[in-house]
Amino acid sequence: MAPASLELRILLVGFGNVARRFARLLGEREAELRGREGLVYQIVGISTGHHGYTFSAWGVDVASALSAREAGQPLPSGTKSAAGNSVEFIRRACAECRDLIVVETTPLDVRSGQPAIDHIRTALEGGADVVTANKGPVAFAYRELQALADGRGRSFLFEGTVMDGIPIFNLVRETLPAVRINAVRGVVNSTTNHILTEMERGKTLDVALREMQQAGIAEADSSLDVEGWDAAAKIAALSNVFLDGQLTPHDVERQGITGITNDDVERAKDKDQRIRLVAEAERHGGGVVARVQPQTLGLDSPLARLVSMQNALILSTDLLGDIAITQLDGGLTQTAYALLSDLVRIARRRRR
Amino acid sequence: MAPASLELRILLVGFGNVARRFARLLGEREAELRGREGLVYQIVGISTGHHGYTFSAWGVDVASALSAREAGQPLPSGTKSAAGNSVEFIRRACAECRDLIVVETTPLDVRSGQPAIDHIRTALEGGADVVTANKGPVAFAYRELQALADGRGRSFLFEGTVMDGIPIFNLVRETLPAVRINAVRGVVNSTTNHILTEMERGKTLDVALREMQQAGIAEADSSLDVEGWDAAAKIAALSNVFLDGQLTPHDVERQGITGITNDDVERAKDKDQRIRLVAEAERHGGGVVARVQPQTLGLDSPLARLVSMQNALILSTDLLGDIAITQLDGGLTQTAYALLSDLVRIARRRRR
Numbered sequence A, B: 001m002a003p004a005s006l007e008l009r010i011l012l013v014g015f016g017n018v019a020r021r022f023a024r025l026l027g028e029r030e031a032e033l034r035g036r037e038g039l040v041y042q043i044v045g046i047s048t049g050h051h052g053y054t055f056s057a058w059g060v061d062v063a064s065a066l067s068a069r070e071a072g073q074p075l076p077s078g079t080k081s082a083a084g085n086s087v088e089f090i091r092r093a094c095a096e097c098r099d100l101i102v103v104e105t106t107p108l109d110v111r112s113g114q115p116a117i118d119h120i121r122t123a124l125e126g127g128a129d130v131v132t133a134n135k136g137p138v139a140f141a142y143r144e145l146q147a148l149a150d151g152r153g154r155s156f157l158f159e160g161t162v163m164d165g166i167p168i169f170n171l172v173r174e175t176l177p178a179v180r181i182n183a184v185r186g187v188v189n190s191t192t193n194h195i196l197t198e199m200e201r202g203k204t205l206d207v208a209l210r211e212m213q214q215a216g217i218a219e220a221d222s223s224l225d226v227e228g229w230d231a232a233a234k235i236a237a238l239s240n241v242f243l244d245g246q247l248t249p250h251d252v253e254r255q256g257i258t259g260i261t262n263d264d265v266e267r268a269k270d271k272d273q274r275i276r277l278v279a280e281a282e283r284h285g286g287g288v289v290a291r292v293q294p295q296t297l298g299l300d301s302p303l304a305r306l307v308s309m310q311n312a313l314i315l316s317t318d319l320l321g322d323i324a325i326t327q328l329d330g331g332l333t334q335t336a337y338a339l340l341s342d343l344v345r346i347a348r349r350r351r352r
Helices: A017-028 A030-037 A062-070 A086-096 A116-125 A135-151 A168-175 A190-200 A205-214 A229-242 A262-270 A332-351 B017-028 B030-037 B062-070 B086-096 B116-125 B135-151 B168-175 B190-200 B205-214 B229-242 B262-270 B332-351
Strands: A006-013 A039-047 A053-055 A100-104 A129-132 A181-187 A273-284 A287-298 A311-317 A321-327 B006-013 B039-047 B053-055 B100-104 B129-132 B181-187 B273-284 B287-298 B311-317 B321-327
Touching: A006 A017, A006 A086, A006 A116, A006 A332, A017 A030, A017 A039, A017 A062, A017 A332, A030 A039, A030 A332, A039 A062, A039 A086, A039 A332, A053 A086, A086 A100, A086 A116, A100 A116, A100 A332, A116 A129, A116 A135, A129 A135, A129 A332, A135 A229, A168 A229, A168 B168, A181 A229, A190 A205, A190 A262, A190 A273, A229 A273, A229 A287, A262 A273, B006 B017, B006 B086, B006 B116, B006 B332, B017 B030, B017 B039, B017 B062, B017 B332, B030 B039, B030 B332, B039 B062, B039 B086, B039 B332, B053 B086, B086 B100, B086 B116, B100 B116, B100 B332, B116 B129, B116 B135, B129 B135, B129 B332, B135 B229, B168 B229, B168 B332, B181 B229, B190 B205, B190 B262, B190 B273, B229 B273, B229 B287, B262 B273
Parallel strands: A006 A039, A006 A100, A100 A129, B006 B039, B006 B100, B100 B129
Antiparallel strands: A039 A053, A181 A273, A181 A311, A273 A287, A311 A321, A321 B321, B039 B053, B181 B273, B181 B311, B273 B287, B311 B321
16 A cells, blocks of 8 residues: 655756756656655756756756757746856755755765755755765765754765665665674776776776767766776765764775786786775774775685676675675666665655 | 664564574664664563473563573573463463564474464464564465554564575665566575585585584575575565565475585586576566576676675666675574564664
């Protein structure tokens, strides 16, 4: 039996690939959301970086917005005219509409965590729940934002920031009560893992990277991937949430894969080993130590066997020993799904 | 901030290794349960197969019961005299004490699912919530028991039945809303996996099995493990819960590892392959098809690389592709923890 109907009003801050896939996914899963969770939703506003804002408390025309954006045109305007900037837009939307859910997916400056942190702070202060696929806020400002959310009885959820749709944060939060996590270790950057796999097949790093950029998978600024910044942001986020850390990506000892040659990869293969970009963090003397570095691993390591875009994370716990969770298929739909699963979590909390 | 205090009253039905580890674990994690979840608990009764019953609505003396049982002596009697049999004992306890949580861990007849099914039915009918580490009830009577629990607004939880403490059922239930699981595949029996790993090191099946029985790890009735009955019960349980199946272990096509020779294992190794006992199930024409059989797998399979007692399960989903979850360390504490995590889930539900 489905629970009683609950209406969610959603504000999309950022309207890139992830947000658009999310908007479509909501439509595709409308029947399941309504039937199993009793949820109906309205997207009441959209803010983009360069193509304007639209807002209507009655719901915006999402189909038109999707077509406009994919044709490279400005958003069709809503019943409210656009505010001056995205922070102001969020503030006004929260004032206009109670109980908003703000879905934050703007492009990230991985070295500062902005502008996502400002967006999320504004949304929580305005009384909204927040969902983000943006690792910056969790990597740079987890304690502040979580405390802000707790103080206002609101949710700050970020399942899509690490391992796409694999529910790693919810797994720990919802299914591992009274367990202490002592360390985290994994392969969390898909681009570098794909490059290393391609190098095992004889391609050079440069060629493999260029192919991924052309396919739109790797970041245009390749240092985010190959210099380990993305992995550093993710391990900082994991440290802050699971290990009570207070790290930023700048506190993570970081070495990328640019120094790895095809000779290195071949030498490892000859010894039944693989080179993988490993991100790891552990509790150490009241704090947390975290690093990202290429490691040469025997094939008995679950991380060595990850190929192409696969990710995995090993949680070392006090009670359950080691648990590994592996994402065998990742991508845009998975990240969009993470936003959707956080949305359902917020709805379940609101019912209590 | 810890939530307001909530008191749980627990009835232990079965007092073997798992139940006793669970009773101790509750004590070891008392501070976390109280601090993070606001939970306090009383064990109000214990039933054993051959060493009597004890019950007191004020709480029984668990320390004395543990010592008595481990010295092979009958339980110290409680303030109530023991009922005639375990079903009657459960019925009376439920009548005496409202809102009990019955923790069912009696020895299983894997070919019938009894007596656990009768215990759980009686507990749910008496208005208790139920937690079990017993796969029989989920493998033989999932629909009936789940419907009974739903109808009475009670919980029927069984996290410990598959992969010990890995929260596989709660993972799907709590963190994967609106996702459809199309197939499940894994290595779920630790004993046979350990035997196959030992055979790779040159031991014979008989020697490896005998060593595990002497260590108290393998079942005394070796057919439960090596003939695939345990794996069949687990894949039936997974089919019933995840794939809307209505299977019993008898509906699972089943082939054990007794036909595997050291030559077979060696030949596979020469080709960089491993033999593993794989349990798998998939939706098929409105129903579910499930089988357990030894499979020869390349080292690119995550299942091939499981050694010793490791387990893994791969969920094939419509939205997220394949997700693998691996238990790198299993055992008694993990199974006891599964009972504890289900207990916390029930407490969280009661608060709503």
